[in-house]
Amino acid sequence: MNEQYISIRHLSKRFDKDFVLKDVNAALNKGEILGFLGPSGAGKTTTIKILTGQLLPTSGDAQVLGIACDKIDERIYEQIGIVTDVSGVYERMSVYDNLKYFARLLNVPLSEINPLLKRIGLYEHRKKPAGKLSKGQTQRLILARAILHKPKILFLDEPTSGLDPSTALEVHRMLLELKNEGMSIFLTTHNMEEATKLCDHVALLNEGVIVEYGAPEDICLKYNKVKKYKVQLTDGTKHFLKHSPEASEQIALWLREDRVETIHSCEPTLETVFLEVTGRELQ
Numbered sequence: 281m282n283e284q285y286i287s288i289r290h291l292s293k294r295f296d297k298d299f300v301l302k303d304v305n306a307a308l309n310k311g312e313i314l315g316f317l318g319p320s321g322a323g324k325t326t327t328i329k330i331l332t333g334q335l336l337p338t339s340g341d342a343q344v345l346g347i348a349c350d351k352i353d354e355r356i357y358e359q360i361g362i363v364t365d366v367s368g369v370y371e372r373m374s375v376y377d378n379l380k381y382f383a384r385l386l387n388v389p390l391s392e393i394n395p396l397l398k399r400i401g402l403y404e405h406r407k408k409p410a411g412k413l414s415k416g417q418t419q420r421l422i423l424a425r426a427i428l429h430k431p432k433i434l435f436l437d438e439p440t441s442g443l444d445p446s447t448a449l450e451v452h453r454m455l456l457e458l459k460n461e462g463m464s465i466f467l468t469t470h471n472m473e474e475a476t477k478l479c480d481h482v483a484l485l486n487e488g489v490i491v492e493y494g495a496p497e498d499i500c501l502k503y504n505k506v507k508k509y510k511v512q513l514t515d516g517t518k519h520f521l522k523h524s525p526e527a528s529e530q531i532a533l534w535l536r537e538d539r540v541e542t543i544h545s546c547e548p549t550l551e552t553v554f555l556e557v558t559g560r561e562l563q
């Protein structure tokens with residue numbers, strides 16, 4: 281059995297009259313990346329706040345590293361790291377001093393700072409005031425701070441939102457590296473491509489409930505009701521065919537005549553699945 285680092289059962293959260301979370305169920309297994317996906321306002325940040333002891337749920341149960349969410353206090357910060365959109369840096373302190381400050385707070389030997397700075401590509405900027413870093417460099421510093429004490433679980437709230445594509449790719453690379461080293465990651469995003477690439481499991485959150493849950497490719501295959509094929513022939517023409525006896529005949533004929541340049545099956549993406557399940561576009 282996989283060890284569960286987070287389990288969420290029938291979790292609900294009401295603000296005033298409105299239930300933001302109605303009945304949320306999900307789990308993060310040790311060593312996995314779980315993606316919590318949903319449009320803006322779906323309740324992703326609210327869920328992270330409940331799991332990190334910043335908000336109490338209205339009902340239901342969530343456990344993080346075996347601790348019930350209404351019992352979580354600051355002691356959990358030794359075991360988890362958090363990156364949110366309000367995570368900042370001390371702009372006037374140098375890059376190095378930013379990490380030194382947190383190393384002291386978290387009882388991390390200072391000798392671990394330079395290797396970490398090298399790893400995230402900020403070593404040559406270590407003496408710069410953090411306020412002078414680019415957006416991508418700042419995000420890497422924030423991430424470095426969150427992993428300085430080698431937490432068991434890393435919570436990331438939309439870690440690439442607002443980053444340019446190449447910086448987002450760098451963040452993805454780091455997250456996969458951390459996962460390979462055994463870190464468990466709870467990630468929220470509204471970027472379905474990011475989720476497909478990074479996550480072992482995803483939970484699609486819509487109107488307070490999880491409408492789909494599973495491995496990205498399993499979810500996509502489940503919605504692959506009508507199989508479609510894209511065929512490019514050696515004469516350069518492109519053909520989209522829906523699965524049918526006639527289409528199979530046609531493809532077989534092209535193959536026999538050696539006229540097929542490329543052939544692909546077109547599975548739905550998480551994006552199209554979300555549209556189909558909820559009737560909503562993600563923004």
Ligand SMILES: Nc1ncnc2c1ncn2[C@@H]1O[C@H](COP(=O)(O)OP(=O)(O)O)[C@@H](O)[C@H]1O
Nearest residue numbers: 295296300318319320321322323324325326327
């Ligand atoms: N402290 C709060 N008080 C009242 N409403 C809140 C509070 N925090 C969040 N909300 C509301 O809950 C909903 C979900 O918010 P949030 O969890 O931030 O969504 P997401 O992170 O998925 O964009 C939004 O409608 C938001 O306005």
Ligand SMILES: [Mg+2]
Nearest residue numbers: 324325326437
């Ligand atoms: Mg949010």
